[in-house]
Amino acid sequence: MSGDSSLGIGIGLALKSYGRGLTxxxxxxxxxxGNLEPFTIPDLSGNANTATLYxxxxxxxxxxxxxxxxxxxxxxxxxxxxxxxKIKPAGTTAxxxxxxxxxxxxxxxxxxxxxxxQTATASxxxxxxxxxxxxxxxxxxxxxxxxxxxxxDASDDSVVAHWxxxxxxxASLDGYPAxxxxxxxxxxxxxxxxxxxxxxxxxxxxxxxxxxxxFNKSNTNVELADDPxxxxxxxxxxxxxxxxxxxxxxxxxxxxxxxYDSGTTEREWAxxxxxxxxxxxxxxxxxxNFQGSxxxxxxVDIDDLKTYGFTYSAGTVVLYVDxxxxxxxxxxxxxxxxxxxxxxxxxxxxxLSSGTPSVVWDGLLFDVSIHxxxxxxxxxxxxxxxxxxxxxxxxxxxxxxxxxxxxxxQSGNGNDGTVNGSPSLYHVAESETTxxxxxxxxxxxxxxxxxxxxxxxxxxxxxxxxxxxxxDLTTAATWEIWPDFQSTGSQRELLSKYDTGGNNRSWAIGVxxxxxxxxxxxxxxxxxxxxxxxxxxxxxxxxxxxxxHIIYDGALTGTARCKLYKNGVLVAxxxxxxxxxxxxxxxxxxxxxxxxYIAGVVSGIFDEQLGDIRIYDRVLTADEITKNYNARKxxxxx
Amino acid sequence: MPSNDSRFYPRISATSxxxxxxxxxxxxxxxxxxxxxxxxxxxxVYYVEADGLTIHEAALAAGIPVAYFDESQGGKxxxxxxxxxxxxxxxxxxxxxxxxxEPFFALARAQGANPNHTLLFANYSYDTWLQTGExxx
Numbered sequence: 011m012s013g014d015s016s017l018g019i020g021i022g023l024a025l026k027s028y029g030r031g032l033t034x035x036x037x038x039x040x041x042x043x044g045n046l047e048p049f050t051i052p053d054l055s056g057n058a059n060t061a062t063l064y065x066x067x068x069x070x071x072x073x074x075x076x077x078x079x080x081x082x083x084x085x086x087x088x089x090x091x092x093x094x095x096k097i098k099p100a101g102t103t104a105x106x107x108x109x110x111x112x113x114x115x116x117x118x119x120x121x122x123x124x125x126x127x128q129t130a131t132a133s134x135x136x137x138x139x140x141x142x143x144x145x146x147x148x149x150x151x152x153x154x155x156x157x158x159x160x161x162x163d164a165s166d167d168s169v170v171a172h173w174x175x176x177x178x179x180x181a182s183l184d185g186y187p188a189x190x191x192x193x194x195x196x197x198x199x200x201x202x203x204x205x206x207x208x209x210x211x212x213x214x215x216x217x218x219x220x221x222x223x224x225f226n227k228s229n230t231n232v233e234l235a236d237d238p239x240x241x242x243x244x245x246x247x248x249x250x251x252x253x254x255x256x257x258x259x260x261x262x263x264x265x266x267x268x269x270y271d272s273g274t275t276e277r278e279w280a281x282x283x284x285x286x287x288x289x290x291x292x293x294x295x296x297x298x299n300f301q302g303s304x305x306x307x308x309x310v311d312i313d314d315l316k317t318y319g320f321t322y323s324a325g326t327v328v329l330y331v332d333x334x335x336x337x338x339x340x341x342x343x344x345x346x347x348x349x350x351x352x353x354x355x356x357x358x359x360x361x362l363s364s365g366t367p368s369v370v371w372d373g374l375l376f377d378v379s380i381h382x383x384x385x386x387x388x389x390x391x392x393x394x395x396x397x398x399x400x401x402x403x404x405x406x407x408x409x410x411x412x413x414x415x416x417x418x419x420q421s422g423n424g425n426d427g428t429v430n431g432s433p434s435l436y437h438v439a440e441s442e443t444t445x446x447x448x449x450x451x452x453x454x455x456x457x458x459x460x461x462x463x464x465x466x467x468x469x470x471x472x473x474x475x476x477x478x479x480x481x482d483l484t485t486a487a488t489w490e491i492w493p494d495f496q497s498t499g500s501q502r503e504l505l506s507k508y509d510t511g512g513n514n515r516s517w518a519i520g521v522x523x524x525x526x527x528x529x530x531x532x533x534x535x536x537x538x539x540x541x542x543x544x545x546x547x548x549x550x551x552x553x554x555x556x557x558x559h560i561i562y563d564g565a566l567t568g569t570a571r572c573k574l575y576k577n578g579v580l581v582a583x584x585x586x587x588x589x590x591x592x593x594x595x596x597x598x599x600x601x602x603x604x605x606x607y608i609a610g611v612v613s614g615i616f617d618e619q620l621g622d623i624r625i626y627d628r629v630l631t632a633d634e635i636t637k638n639y640n641a642r643k644x645x646x647x648x
Numbered sequence: 649m650p651s652n653d654s655r656f657y658p659r660i661s662a663t664s665x666x667x668x669x670x671x672x673x674x675x676x677x678x679x680x681x682x683x684x685x686x687x688x689x690x691x692x693v694y695y696v697e698a699d700g701l702t703i704h705e706a707a708l709a710a711g712i713p714v715a716y717f718d719e720s721q722g723g724k725x726x727x728x729x730x731x732x733x734x735x736x737x738x739x740x741x742x743x744x745x746x747x748x749x750e751p752f753f754a755l756a757r758a759q760g761a762n763p764n765h766t767l768l769f770a771n772y773s774y775d776t777w778l779q780t781g782e783x784x785x
Contacts (some may be wrong), residue, residue, distance in 0.1 A: 261684025
């Protein structure tokens with residue numbers, strides 16, 4: 011009996027303690043943003059302060075030559091299909107086709123607003139040529155915007171393809187892939203332009219995705235400074251994932267990766283697609299002049315995502331596509347028995363001509379792996395399959411984005427890449443069929459730790475919470491935020507109710523990281539009477555994910571009115587311009603999550619991950635702050 | 649928020665498109681390839697003005713998207729399938745530096761045309777013209 015009783019008491023106490031540990035402070039919340047839902051974030055505080063996500067990237071067709079998607083899903087076979095999605099048309103009609111000849115046009119649309127659309131079911135067709143903005147014979151003749159398009163099998167309404175049209179907000183998207191997150195029926199944007207920051211068209215903020223670099227500008231490349239690691243001598247292997255924007259190079263070489271400067275006779279080696287769409291490895295001779303090449307016997311589909319590579323061993327060269335050896339031939343003088351060794355950098359996405367990027371790649375490049383070794387066929391296949399091969403590895407860059415941070419050397423050799431020019435950012439949305447992967451089959455590099463986190467890393471997303479009486483903070487407040495603050499950059503805002511242009515400042519919480527390692531989190535306040543700037547307080551913080559509580563107590567004096575806790579621990583103030591006001595300004599503008607208003611325009615967008623946003627209309631105690639931290643730290647891996 | 653579309657559209661009559669020799673300054677923007685590169689020692693050769701390509705031929709050789717319109721009835725332009733049916737050819741060019749637009753303004757001035765009618769801009773004059781046929785002053 012006593013044993014049973016003790017067991018029962020023990021379990022009961024343990025459960026009670028565990029339950030308390032998981033609970034954060036629920037009283038006096040003005041705002042408590044919960045898990046993401048389509049286009050919104052619910053407010054768990056009971057005040058109905060639901061946040062609206064402004065995140066959607068979309069595609070514009072010009073009505074004369076553009077197709078938002080041109081995709082081939084022939085493999086789905088004959089059946090009954092229909093399309094659905096979001097559109098903001100200039101008129102009341104829009105043209106689509108699923109097989110390139112049967113029009114599936116939309117009528118009765120409302121001009122100038124985003125709305126759902128669904129085509130009629132087309133019976134007994136093969137979806138061989140899915141087009142938006144064109145019906146097989148004519149363009150829609152208006153400038154229309156498209157987002158979040160799905161192809162459905164009408165037999166069971168299942169989604170068989172999903173083009174989020176979220177790939178890029180660039181001014182010109184011609185040739186960019188329109189990625190399918192379900193069936194892999196990746197299409198192409200024909201013409202088209204991008205746009206961003208629309209509400210209620212696609213929940214891109216919050217979702218996982220990978221960032222890639224689009225090598226579409228002249229003078230664009232990633233350089234790896236010359237290093238003794240790159241003195242390859244008789245053994246070298248290279249593997250790169252790539253997708254070109256075009257179906258053909260149209261007579262112009264496009265270099266994938268090269269240590270090859272043709273303007274200064276510093277030719278060593280290069281991997282490229284040649285003028286006839288063949289994979290080619292070029293080599294310099296001992297004096298840095300052109301010696302010869304190994305060229306694939308057949309052409310490659312450059313607009314498909316491929317893994318290109320070659321191995322070199324004392325003059326013997328083997329070319330690979332998707333980890334498989336492809337037939338090739340020696341051209342002119344082939345390759346030297348020992349690789350020439352000069353001082354030119356390795357250039358990803360171009361060759362060099364007197365130090366300037368030349369014959370640049372037009373499209374995506376990522377997962378660049380360079381080895382001072384002759385890898386085996388199985389190792390080259392492993393690289394294609396996303397495995398990391400350590401043998402002789404001197405550089406591995408994931409290409410996660412269009413900044414230097416995306417090209418850091420993952421091999422541990424410190425051969426970090428430097429981005430030159432103004433390349434574009436391309437987003438690869440997450441797969442809807444394989445957890446943890448993007449639509450191109452790569453692992454998600456920086457997945458969100460939980461569903462309360464907004465992934466704002468596009469730099470175009472934010473959320474707003476409409477003004478309400480419950481958000482009128484007066485003389486006491488606590489703001490709780492869990493950002494993953496990593497990159498350098500100028501001032502960006504985490505949470506604000508603050509318009510600098512309109513002299514309508516109340517409060518704003520932001521971060522600034524002009525130089526790596528010199529981060530600050532800061533709180534700014536407006537004059538409660540006229541909304542002019544009153545004070546800013548700074549606290550030095552370190553990079554990484556953390557829980558921050560900023561407390562404000564107008565009953566105190568001086569800078570003591572505002573304090574910062576990081577992970578439940580008080581942080582010393584590192585600077586201030588003046589004392590915070592004795593009370594907070596009541597204004598009528600929305601709370602901005604991930605940005606701040608400048609004369610009504612959303613600015614200072616926080617371009618990283620941000621979650622567990624709570625506002626209390628009182629000052630939490632130190633114990634309560636610790637309690638909140640403990641309640642949620644597990645969700646952030648802290 | 650408006651689209652980021654910043655393409656521009658030279659709007660040139662079908663007659664001019666098929667009769668005027670493409671000026672070198674425009675060829676420099678189009679970059680039509682005459683013969684592809686063979687290898688590193690034999691680079692690509694581009695068409696030059698002396699080759700005598702018309703504007704339309706140069707655009708097609710360069711892979712520039714073109715659209716044909718019949719504006720003879722006034723009002724909203726009607727897109728047609730061939731240049732033979734068209735009064736106007738619209739060339740679709742990607743966003744460029746303002747200096748890159750100058751050859752097209754010069755072309756308009758040389759023909760005595762209003763430059764604002766010859767070069768249309770997305771999110772501005774192109775959209776209005778496509779909807780109504782109206783051109784800016």
